[in-house]
Amino acid sequence: MGEKMANRESVLPSSGVGRDGVELQLCDVWRRLLGRDDVGIHDDFFSLGGHSLLAIKLTVEVRRLFQVDLTAADLLSAATVAELAEIVRRGTADRQGQLVRIQAGSGASPVYALPPVSGTVLLYPPIARAMGLDQPFWAVQSIGLLPGEEPLTSLEEISEAFIEQLRTVHPEGAEWNLIGYSMGGLLAYETARRLRERGERVGLVGLLDTRITVEPSGDPDFALRALLWRGLKLELDIDWLRSLDPQTRAAELVERAVAAGTMPADFDADRLRRMVDMYQFNLDALAAYRVGPYDGTVTVFRVTDRSMEGGTLPDDLGWGEFASRAVVCDVPGDHFTMVEPGQVETLGRRLREQLGLVAGAAS
Incomplete structure (x- = not known):
C-alpha cells in the first residue's frame, strides 16, 4: 500500500457493536440469547427481554468463552455489554x-x-x-x-x-x-x-x-494520526500532542476517548501506548x-x-x-x-x- 493509503488504515470502532474483543463477543452472546439481530453495548439486558433463565445461560456462555464466573449481583449491577465487559476484563487480565x-x-x-x-x-x-x-x-x-x-x-x-x-x-x-x-x-x-x-x-x-x-510511511506521526482519527475519532492538534511527554499524551487521549465513547472506561494509558506501537510493528513486519x-x-x-x-x-x-x-x-x-x-x-x-x-x- 502506498503512503496515502497506509495513512488512513481503517480501525472503525463502533459504540454499537463493541470497542474491543470482549465487547464484540458479549454482543454475539446477547444476540443469540435474546433472538435479536443486533445489540448495542449500552442496551440493558433485561430491557431487551432478558430474564432469569436467560441470565443463567449468559453466565454459562461467559464461563465458556472467558473462564470467568459471574454472580447474580454482577448481572444486576452490570446489565449492559459495556458494564459486563469491565468485569470480564478484570477476570481475564492474564488470560485473554x-x-x-x-x-x-x-x-x-x-x-x-x-x-x-x-x-x-x-x-x-x-x-x-x-x-x-x-x-x-x-x-x-x-x-x-x-x-x-x-x-x-x-x-x-x-x-x-x-x-x-x-x-x-x-x-x-x-x-x-x-x-x-x-x-x-x-x-x-x-x-x-x-x-x-x-x-x-x-x-x-x-x-x-x-x-x-x-510501502512504509514516511510520516513519523503515522501511528498517532491513524489511531487518533480512524480509531479514537478525535480531532486534536498533532503538534500539540507531540509537545506532550508520552505519559501525559497517553493519559490525555484516554480521557478524551473515554468521554467520546470510542474507548471503554477501564482502558488505561499503557493499553493505548501499545495500540500506537502496534501500527509501527505491523508496518515494519509487512514492509519486510x-x-x-x-x-x-x-x-x-x-x-x-x-x-x-x-x-x-x-x-x-x-x-x-x-x-x-x-x-x-x-x-x-x-x-x-x-x-x-x-x-x-x-x-x-x-x-x-x-x-x-x-x-x-x-x-
Whole structure:
C-alpha cells in the first residue's frame, strides 16, 4: 500500500457493536440469547427481554468463552455489554488471547479474518453481519496489544502464531476460509500458503483490496494520526500532542476517548501506548515481507472507485503473478468506504457468494 493509503488504515470502532474483543463477543452472546439481530453495548439486558433463565445461560456462555464466573449481583449491577465487559476484563487480565468470536453462526466452515495494520478486529463485525448471521466468523488480533505480550517481528512468525491460535477452534476436517482487509490480506495469503504446504484444505482466500507490496510511511506521526482519527475519532492538534511527554499524551487521549465513547472506561494509558506501537510493528513486519508462490486460488475483492489510487493498477492487483489463479470480484466504494455502511452490505454478499462457489468446487 502506498503512503496515502497506509495513512488512513481503517480501525472503525463502533459504540454499537463493541470497542474491543470482549465487547464484540458479549454482543454475539446477547444476540443469540435474546433472538435479536443486533445489540448495542449500552442496551440493558433485561430491557431487551432478558430474564432469569436467560441470565443463567449468559453466565454459562461467559464461563465458556472467558473462564470467568459471574454472580447474580454482577448481572444486576452490570446489565449492559459495556458494564459486563469491565468485569470480564478484570477476570481475564492474564488470560485473554488473540481469538475473537465475532458470531457463532450455525454452519460448519468458519471464516477467519486476519487483522489490518491496526492489529485490532473492530472493522470485521459489519462484514460478518453482511455475510449472514448463520455464518461462523472468527477474527484474530495482533500479538502485542494485550499486557505482557511481545509483538512478533516478521509476518512469517505472525502467521505461524495465528495458525496455532486458530487450530484451537477449527472444526476437524473443515476447509480453512481466510480473509483480510488491506494489509490483513497479506497475512491471510501467507497463512493460506503455509496451511496448503502442510497438505491442509484451504477454501476461500479473500483479499479485501490488498496489494502485493507495502510501502512504509514516511510520516513519523503515522501511528498517532491513524489511531487518533480512524480509531479514537478525535480531532486534536498533532503538534500539540507531540509537545506532550508520552505519559501525559497517553493519559490525555484516554480521557478524551473515554468521554467520546470510542474507548471503554477501564482502558488505561499503557493499553493505548501499545495500540500506537502496534501500527509501527505491523508496518515494519509487512514492509519486510516478500510474497511467495501459492498453489491455489485467491479472490481479490477489488473496489470500483479507484480515484485515490494515484496510478493504474492491474485488476488483480498483481496476485495472478504469485497464485495459481486470481479471481477478481468487484465491490463498490474505495479502499476505505468498502467496509463502511452503504458499501459493506455488498461486500458481505459477495464474500458469501464466493465462499459458496469455493465450497461447491471442493465438493
